[in-house]
Amino acid sequence: MYRRKLRHSRVKSLYKFASFKTGCTHIVESSLEFDACYHFEYSSQVKAFFAQPLGFTYLFDGKANPYTPDFKILSHSKKTSYIEVKPHSKTLHSDFVKKFHAKKEAAYQLGFELILITDIQIRELPALNNFKLLHRYAGFHTHSDVYDNVYDVVKKCCPIYLNAIFEFFEDNCRADVIASILSLIASGKIKANVREKNINDNLLLWM
Incomplete structure (x- = not known):
């Protein structure tokens, strides 16, 4: 197995995704791979993910060919999978179908599953837009009274709709309440179905 090194070129741009889940920055080769990172970052099933992991070889037309998956995923159940985007x-x-089948077989021989995901899954709405919004607040860690009180309200009253939380605060605190809610969802301290529901006043929150 080997590790491929990514380099900037005149024809290809590199993208950097700062992950709070893994505590590092992942360098990827396309905007589609960059958007895939949001799904891994906010999936409750993914414990960690790695871009451009160790590669391996696969047989195609009688020849050994080098291959590096786009991602390696570690689940909370300790299952490891490779991802092709x-x-x-x-x-x-x-x-592509023939080569991917050969790659999938090679991964299986190594004890891993190789999974194909496309733009149809990655750029599905409202999930991607929600993940991008949450990521803007993922580093917003504060123990202000508003932040702590929002957490306490959800804990005491859950399930509770987002708009009902505003009733516990003064009108001039609305921006801080929204920021606190988004930060708490991003950190996993409170739950919401952001994969299928838009982040708005009707979003249901729970612990």
Whole structure:
């Protein structure tokens, strides 16, 4: 197995995703891979993820070919999987299908599953927009009275709709209340179905 090193070039841009879950910055090769990071960051099933993990070889047309998955995922159940990210249109080509099958078989021989995800899954709404919004507040850690009181309200009254929380605070605290709610969701301290529901006044929150 080997590790591939990414470098900037005139024809390819690199993207950096700062992960609070893993405590490091992941360098990826496309905007689609960058958006995939949001899903890994806010998936309750993913314990950790790594971009450009150790690669391996696969056999195709009788030849050994080098391959580096886009991501390696470690779940809370201690299962490790490799992830290949591709635009859906490219996965329809017969050559890709044959090569991916060979890569999948090689990964299986190493004891891992290779999973294909496309832009159809990655850029599904409202999930991606919600994850991006949460990420803006992921580093917003404070123990102000508003932050602590929002947590206490949700803990005491859950399940509770987001708009009902404002009733416990003065009108001039609204911005701080919203920031606290988003930070608490991003950190996993309170729960919400942000994969399927828009983040708005009707979002249901619980512990």
